[in-house]
Amino acid sequence: MTVPEVLDERFRERAAAEGELDVAYTLTDSPVGDLLVAATKRGVCRISFDPEPEHELEWLARSYGLRVLRASRPLDGPRRELDEYFDGKRKEFELPVDLAALPSFQQLVLDELQLVPYGATATYGGLAERIGRPRAARAVGGALNKNPVPIVVPCHRIVGASGSLVGYAGGLERKEKLLALEGALLS
Amino acid sequence: MMNAVAIPPFERFYADTSEEIWRYLVRLLGRDAAEDAYQETFLRALRGYPKLSHARHLRAWAYTIATRVAVDERRRRKPDEAVPELGAEDSRPAYAELGDLAGDLPATERAAVVLRYGYDLTYADIGAALGSSEAAARQAASSGVRRLRRRST
Numbered sequence: 001m002t003v004p005e006v007l008d009e010r011f012r013e014r015a016a017a018e019g020e021l022d023v024a025y026t027l028t029d030s031p032v033g034d035l036l037v038a039a040t041k042r043g044v045c046r047i048s049f050d051p052e053p054e055h056e057l058e059w060l061a062r063s064y065g066l067r068v069l070r071a072s073r074p075l076d077g078p079r080r081e082l083d084e085y086f087d088g089k090r091k092e093f094e095l096p097v098d099l100a101a102l103p104s105f106q107q108l109v110l111d112e113l114q115l116v117p118y119g120a121t122a123t124y125g126g127l128a129e130r131i132g133r134p135r136a137a138r139a140v141g142g143a144l145n146k147n148p149v150p151i152v153v154p155c156h157r158i159v160g161a162s163g164s165l166v167g168y169a170g171g172l173e174r175k176e177k178l179l180a181l182e183g184a185l186l187s
Numbered sequence: 188m189m190n191a192v193a194i195p196p197f198e199r200f201y202a203d204t205s206e207e208i209w210r211y212l213v214r215l216l217g218r219d220a221a222e223d224a225y226q227e228t229f230l231r232a233l234r235g236y237p238k239l240s241h242a243r244h245l246r247a248w249a250y251t252i253a254t255r256v257a258v259d260e261r262r263r264r265k266p267d268e269a270v271p272e273l274g275a276e277d278s279r280p281a282y283a284e285l286g287d288l289a290g291d292l293p294a295t296e297r298a299a300v301v302l303r304y305g306y307d308l309t310y311a312d313i314g315a316a317l318g319s320s321e322a323a324a325r326q327a328a329s330s331g332v333r334r335l336r337r338r339s340t
Contacts, residue, residue, distance in 0.1 A: 003209045020233045061196035068196040
């Protein structure tokens, strides 16, 4: 006798509605593959290209608190914005992000990164200069590589000094697709 | 110091226990009342989760919360509603009778009896679940059983 689906869903939604969760997450599909999207009460804290939640849940629990539960309602807003973005109808995200669990240097890099506009690109060195650490291009690369909220915090807009795509934690194919969507690539 | 067992994300605890807790509540309360009790059980678990200091006895902990919720639910009901109708598809195992029988024992004794004889948990697990010792759990179960015996003779 399995738990009736409607009962299971009712519990999940109620847990979220009563503010009992540290993190709510859901799975959603997108043109760059299935995504896991997670949010705290403060904002979106994780977008993962790996739809297998197991090790994501561990990370979320360690970073934001143990009460991690799949519940779709709190993610309705972020999912809508992502859909609009992938449809080419949205150039800026309004959803808040929660980067509070990250080391301060990484927060600094990711805050600055959010100023790189839709359709534009910048280089690692350029971003390092903008945060006043011109010699820290490599550290900037490391911070971007561990960006927990890709797409919304647009690490795909950072390219190598020669304009080459170089690394992307989600794979170069996804990076290319996102830049093409934004019209930042001459194909 | 013993090694602390890492507490899993709530989602995993829920996935591991939700089905058996649902079955347990349906057997104790009948299907309709079990729906509310199920929600209440896991909401209480969610509220208590950050206060856990280790993950030993997590399953017993879930049963204990469910048992307390079921006891509260039974207290709220009028006496003539006390015996639930059970769905015919659910062949009733022996320990289900135990849940009904133990229904008006003091909560600790009831939990100890049901967890020991219905669900075969060890006294160490039951003690941890009830926030007491192994010896206290053994004591609660045996005094619950004595009380039931006195009643049935």
